Amino acid sequence: MFEEFQRRARAFLDRPPSNEWGFLALARHHGLPTRLLDWTKSPLAALFFAVETPSSTDSAVWTYCFMCDKKPPDRRVVGPLHVHELQLYEPPHLHPRIAVQSSCFTVHPEEQRRAGDPWPGVLTRILIPKESRTAIRHDLFRLGVHRAALFPDLDNAAAYILQTWTLQADERSILDMPLVSIGKKKALPA
Numbered sequence: 343m344f345e346e347f348q349r350r351a352r353a354f355l356d357r358p359p360s361n362e363w364g365f366l367a368l369a370r371h372h373g374l375p376t377r378l379l380d381w382t383k384s385p386l387a388a389l390f391f392a393v394e395t396p397s398s399t400d401s402a403v404w405t406y407c408f409m410c411d412k413k414p415p416d417r418r419v420v421g422p423l424h425v426h427e428l429q430l431y432e433p434p435h436l437h438p439r440i441a442v443q444s445s446c447f448t449v450h451p452e453e454q455r456r457a458g459d460p461w462p463g464v465l466t467r468i469l470i471p472k473e474s475r476t477a478i479r480h481d482l483f484r485l486g487v488h489r490a491a492l493f494p495d496l497d498n499a500a501a502y503i504l505q506t507w508t509l510q511a512d513e514r515s516i517l518d519m520p521l522v523s524i525g526k527k528k529a530l531p532a
Contacts (some may be wrong), residue, residue: 383444
């Protein structure tokens with residue numbers, strides 16, 4: 343699949359990546375399964391991905407603080423499919439998605455499946471209750487964190503316009519919430 347992606351992707355790229363690492367980052371960002379695990383340095387982007395679609399279940403944001411006392415492999419020599427320990431990969435901004443999503447990746451070697459502690463560092467799960475998902479998604483939308491901002495292309499610009507003018511099924515519940523008035527001033531006691 344990866345070789346096929348590299349072959350086909352070149353037709354869509356003004357400047358193709360110079361190595362397998364860059365191609366893997368692009369493949370992962372466009373939905374191809376890879377050994378890369380996609381992360382973001384942006385907590386708002388992470389929250390968006392956790393609540394983007396309506397769901398009747400809780401969701402979560404995972405945070406990871408990578409700690410490694412070893413120098414990463416020379417990416418010009420060692421390909422991503424040949425690492426033997428978990429590695430952090432921060433790609434160059436090969437595509438607008440990578441830049442706006444503040445993307446980074448962890449590379450997971452095949453041997454990691456058999457390792458006793460595959461995560462050198464601190465991995466934390468932040469639970470998002472199902473009751474909060476819709477309001478969080480709505481607030482993120484008002485803050486400018488939505489598909490058109492995180493996936494800058496014409497398809498998502500159209501999705502943004504549609505989302506601006508329509509409600510998703512689970513958003514009807516937030517219409518019943520009281521609105522906060524910003525412009526009113528109260529007289530202060532003398």
